[in-house]
Amino acid sequence: MLPGVDIEFQNGQLGTVLNRPDGVFGVLASAVAVSTTFLLEKDYEVKSMLDVAALGILPSVGNYRLYKFLEEFYNEVGNGTALWIMGFANTKKVSDFFTPDVTTQKTPAEKLLDAANGAISGLFVSFDPSVAYVATIETAIDADVLLALPKAQLLGENYTKNEYAPFFVYLEGYAFSGDKFTLVDLTTKEYNRVGVMIGDSQKRTGAVPSKGAALGILAGRLASNSVQVNPGRVKDGAIKSTTAFIVDVPVQLYDVGSLHDKGFVTLRNHKRKSGYYFSDGPLACAPDDDYHFIPQRRVIDKAYRLAYDALVEFTLDDLDVNNNGTLQALSGSIIEQAVIAKIFSEMSVEGELSYDPSDSSDKGVICKVDLTQNITSTSTIKIKQLQVRSKAYARFIDVPLGFVPITNI
Template identity: 50%
Template sequence: MLPGIDIKFSNGNIGTVVSTADGVFGLLTSAVAVVDTFDLETPYIVKGMTDVAKLGIKPDVDNYRLYKWLSEFYAEAGEGQELWLMGFPKTDKVSDWFTPDVATGKTPSEALLDASNGRLSGCFTCFSPDGAYVLTVANGMDADVAAAKTLAQTLAENYTNNQYAPFFTILEGYGYTGVGTDLPNLLEESNNRVGVLIGATEKQTGTVPFMGASTSVLAGRLASLQVMENPGKVKRGALKPLQAFIVDDAVEVVDVETLHDKGYITFRTHVRKAGYYFTDSRLATAENDDYHYIERRRGIDKAFRLAHNIVSNEILNDFDLTNEGKIDPIYAKDIEGNLEREIFTQMTSRGELSRDKTNPDDLGVQAAFNLDANVAVTNRIEMVVKVRPKGYARWIEILLGYDVELNN
């Protein structure tokens, strides 16, 4: 095993029932190649619709869905936002994008992840198969969604462990039938790096039939937010689309609570507020998972990257040992301080982690070496890093009534 770092995610601690480009995402999409400008299974970077035009991606029959995804993403995120994309043949299923090659062991999606050199913190899918695709409905949606979900989780876990580049994936609830009770309960799963979106900016049976979901809008909203912000945050304002549907019905008349209660992300409205919002940011895992929500996932992943940046400098470094063969406390304290300062600077000071303002020494992060480990024997140094998350006003209770003695 090569000298390196093993960073594991501690879980179950919250008790819930150099700067990183936090909003750089990847798009995995069905597409048709454009001669001389856009090849399939090839990574591309775009930063706006001008770059999209240079690739020859147009709202025509071949790449209508891809063009619409990109236009909705930039409407929400704003021009200039970096986005990596890769197109796959329309004969592929989404699960194919996450299936390892028998010979190489690598998935098609990894080409995009590798090309970005670890910059991608999230991936989104846009499935637009050719006319030969046969939709197989199982548990209320395309059966391939379940297969892709499991494979995407495995890829994310493996890539995080091997490349130190954590990311999450949002899939479309493709082919959703509109019967929420048929859907599997994602809260009974353990895929805390995968989420499923249901709902779109157009009807399934519109002028151009659409069986997918508008992951473009979710990606655009997340790209415009800091890592600790929920995409459904009302203070950020309504989403850009003026229409939102689930199957063929306007979101206003759909029972979105059932979808939410089963762990899906979808659209909603708020009384006396114009426009559409996201219900929440759930991933396909239990509610008591520390990383059940996208913002918790993004926050811990950013801390992971920062910790790796600092501690990787110490690989194969030499240091003094105590008489018992343990790590020198002064050396340990130096690294702890470097790591804490980095995470404080890049996250806490930006409001992405909580800080106890009653304690001037609180940084929102704590790093501590195991000073009892016999490093002389094991050549392994151990440390624990803890960060304090933000709180979220998911449920607000107000007791309202009359009282003539307001000053008492």
């Protein structure tokens, strides 16, 4: 085994009750090639709709959904944000994007991840199959979505472990039938790197039929904010799209609460506020999973990347040890402070972690090296504790409203 760093995610710590480098995303899309400017299964990096135009991607047959994703992404985030694109033949299903090749054991999605050299922290899907594709509706959505969920989760776990580049995935609740009662309950799943969205900016039976979801808007909203921000935060304002539908029903006329309760990302409105907002940012796992919501997923993934960047500097470094082969306290402290300083400066100071600025010892991150580990014989530094302090989120606000009591004088 090559010398390196091994970091394991902890879970069950929160006690949950029912142009940023960490905003570099990728989109896997059904598409058609455009001459020599846009080829299938080839990676492209764009930073504006001008770059998209240079590739020849237009809102025409074959690339309409991809163009829509890109346009809605840049409407939300603005020009200058990097986005990686890879198109696939419209005969491929979403589950195919995450299925390993029998020879190379590489998934098509990995081609894009590898091309970005670990920069991608989130993958989104834009599915636009050929007219011959007939969705098999199972639990109210295309059965292929259910097949893609565990495959995407496995890729996320393996790529994190092998490449030290964690990421999340959002899929479309493709071909949602509109039946909220038979819809699959994602909160019973265990996919805390994968989420599913239902809801689009266009009707199902519009001029161009839409069976997918407005993931370009979600991606743009996430990319425009730091990792701890919930995509549904009201103070960020409404999404740019002035229309939002569940199948053919305007969002405000559909029971979007039922979609939220089953763990889907969707769109909603707020009374006496104009426009549409995201309901929340769940992933397909139980609500008491520490990483059920996308802000916590993005926060822990960024901390993971930063911890790796700090710790990899000590790979094959010579270290001072005691007579029994254990690490000397000063050497352990140097390692701890390297990790703490890295995460503090790039997360806590940026408002992405909770900490008390009035307490000089509070950095929002704890790192402890195991000083009982015999490094001489094992060649292994063991970090016995690495934790960051998450922000809290006001999902519910309870208010006791009444009259000021009259006092007899």
